[in-house]
Amino acid sequence: MAALLEHTQETIAMRVVDALRDDIITMSLKPGDVISESDIAARYGVSRQPVREAFIRLAQQGLLLIRPKRATVVKKISPDGVRQSRFIRESIEVEIIRRVAGQPTDDAADVLTTLIADQEAASAANDSRRFHTLDELFHRTLARLAGVEYAWQLIDDHKMQLDRVRYLTLGVSSTQRAIAEHKEIAQAVAKADPAAAELAMRAHLARAELLLNQTINDFPDFFE
Amino acid sequence: MAALLEHTQETIAMRVVDALRDDIITMSLKPGDVISESDIAARYGVSRQPVREAFIRLAQQGLLLIRPKRATVVKKISPDGVRQSRFIRESIEVEIIRRVAGQPTDDAADVLTTLIADQEAASAANDSRRFHTLDELFHRTLARLAGVEYAWQLIDDHKMQLDRVRYLTLGVSSTQRAIAEHKEIAQAVAKADPAAAELAMRAHLARAELLLNQTINDFPDFFE
DNA sequence: GCCTGACAGCTTCCATACAAGGCGGGCAAT
DNA sequence: ATTGCCCGCCTTGTATGGAAGCTGTCAGGC
Structure with a gap:
């Protein structure tokens, strides 16, 4: 039975955010690890765009560090x-x-x-x-x-x-x-x-x- | 003379973020105003993509409310x-x-x-x-x-x-x-x-x- | 042996096209 | 007159291709 008043739909970007955050907190992705939009996109079978948006969200939360034109790394703990x-x-x-x-x-x-x-x-x-x-x-x-x-x-x-x-x-x-x-x-x-x-x-x-x-x-x- | 050690470059998305945040805080964009990615993109002469990323950032800061498939509004003050x-x-x-x-x-x-x-x-x-x-x-x-x-x-x-x-x-x-x-x-x-x-x-x-x-x-x- | 510079391979960034869904106006049936 | 449906128009979401830039490698000159 689906929720009746469910009008906040799951977007792919949100799922990627949740998955990545879980990976980071559980140390499946370790501080200092280098990741790329393409990697994650391929891993989850989606395009780069939702992954990119997920990166932005997680970067604002202080879990990722986006280095323009270089790469994105899992932030080390300060x-x-x-x-x-x-x-x-x-x-x-x-x-x-x-x-x-x-x-x-x-x-x-x-x-x-x-x-x-x-x-x-x-x-x-x-x-x-x-x-x-x-x-x-x-x-x-x-x-x-x-x-x-x-x-x-x-x-x-x-x-x-x-x-x-x-x-x-x-x-x-x-x-x-x-x-x-x-x-x-x-x-x-x-x-x-x-x-x-x-x-x-x-x-x-x-x-x-x-x-x-x-x-x-x-x-x-x-x-x- | 350009800055010598400037290696945090301004991206278009960042400029849009700053411009929009200023518009919102100075009430140039009023709470309840409806905006769309296309509007802002046209206003600044850029594509939708950087604007979209700016929306995501501002939404996480609680200034915008993105309503999927409907529209994006300037959040009213709670x-x-x-x-x-x-x-x-x-x-x-x-x-x-x-x-x-x-x-x-x-x-x-x-x-x-x-x-x-x-x-x-x-x-x-x-x-x-x-x-x-x-x-x-x-x-x-x-x-x-x-x-x-x-x-x-x-x-x-x-x-x-x-x-x-x-x-x-x-x-x-x-x-x-x-x-x-x-x-x-x-x-x-x-x-x-x-x-x-x-x-x-x-x-x-x-x-x-x-x-x-x-x-x-x-x-x-x-x-x- | 050491330094220098071109270059290949990677990254993020931006632009564009298409897909999916909400909303409202017009229209037809009751 | 009212109600319900349908269809454009709008929105955000996703996919993909190319542009700009950083990094390390490797060949060539000294």
């Missing part, structure tokens, strides 16, 4: 860029958690605890991919509760750099510890304690810094 | 979008000012007072366009002092919506008041008082809210 992306994310998420904890709605705490329960299930099942999804959902839900879901979309865009790092260390991160930190955040929200919520959120996000430094050592070629 | 852009900006700028005031460098205060002096000169000369430039420079300088200039670039991208609003009310805003607020911020930095700096910055940014509501009343057709 440690300073990742650091500043983290700064942006922390700025926004701290402001979000302050709002949520400062003016908690009735069901806020319930929604969060439900999500945490799901995360525990995923962790118990050792399903790290599903846990990652639920982790994102946790943070996006906080943005929704603060009434700034669009802000999360922004974070999402500029967090792909960090996602590449994360993928390199998949399985390393301790889901148990993340869950404990989520609980701490949720409790601060339940108690309507913005200061405690802010501290818990900052501690939660700070862990990514270690991950970055470790990854730079393990995969120096992927960084600039 | 009040909620502007509100959330402001939220993002406030989150980041508050974090920036905290850092700058928390770990002030020796010359930070000097640089800021110099900038404020320039602003007073521009204000005295009634040069509102120059004042606007100096206003942006003030905030970008704070980002630089905090070591997160890239973050300001992000704000810059997502603040075009607000710039359109600002252009509608050009000359209305009181430069004197803005300068006074800048002074307050600079003083808090000089005293290394993060809390006071945060309050001053929040107050400074809050003024934009009034501007928005007033503008919605004056130009309801430009908003969705």
Whole structure:
């Protein structure tokens, strides 16, 4: 059964964008790899035009670097860029958690605890991919509760750099510890304690810094 | 004499992007206006292809809305979008000012007072366009002092919506008041008082809210 | 042996042609 | 008079060919 009100049709260009982005984030296309419109077009059996448009989109998202008349390369990860992306994310998420904890709605705490329960299930099942999804959902839900879901979309865009790092260390991160930190955040929200919520959120996000430094050592070629 | 080390060449697509963005921000192209690739191509005497790529870029920046197989329209200004852009900006700028005031460098205060002096000169000369430039420079300088200039670039991208609003009310805003607020911020930095700096910055940014509501009343057709 | 310059092969960029689909006006049937 | 259909005209999407430019190679001169 096709969707009835589906009037945003899939164009070939969009499919190529999604496919390439997935390849890049999952490190199937590695930082520094050189690709060309013709290559990708041949690989997907389409013409060069949609591929070209996909390149433009991904270049604007900071995943590709188009060198006019020369070639297009998968952008290496900029440690300073990742650091500043983290700064942006922390700025926004701290402001979000302050709002949520400062003016908690009735069901806020319930929604969060439900999500945490799901995360525990995923962790118990050792399903790290599903846990990652639920982790994102946790943070996006906080943005929704603060009434700034669009802000999360922004974070999402500029967090792909960090996602590449994360993928390199998949399985390393301790889901148990993340869950404990989520609980701490949720409790601060339940108690309507913005200061405690802010501290818990900052501690939660700070862990990514270690991950970055470790990854730079393990995969120096992927960084600039 | 051509630039010697110019190896980032201007492509036609880039020129079209710049021209269109300027037209949109200065309201030469009004929210809701319908444009087509062929129109713009004919207007600039180029083919559809570069124009199409420009549309894609501007659509990703939220200035255009491409409706497949129908037409492309200049996006109307979303009040909620502007509100959330402001939220993002406030989150980041508050974090920036905290850092700058928390770990002030020796010359930070000097640089800021110099900038404020320039602003007073521009204000005295009634040069509102120059004042606007100096206003942006003030905030970008704070980002630089905090070591997160890239973050300001992000704000810059997502603040075009607000710039359109600002252009509608050009000359209305009181430069004197803005300068006074800048002074307050600079003083808090000089005293290394993060809390006071945060309050001053929040107050400074809050003024934009009034501007928005007033503008919605004056130009309801430009908003969705 | 070393330097220089032409050149072949690659890239992205632009122009053009065609395909697919939405929209509205005119027309016919009820 | 109203409703429903059909057909041009418009739009964006895709394909393809050629133009401009960068890079590395290789032959020729010193």
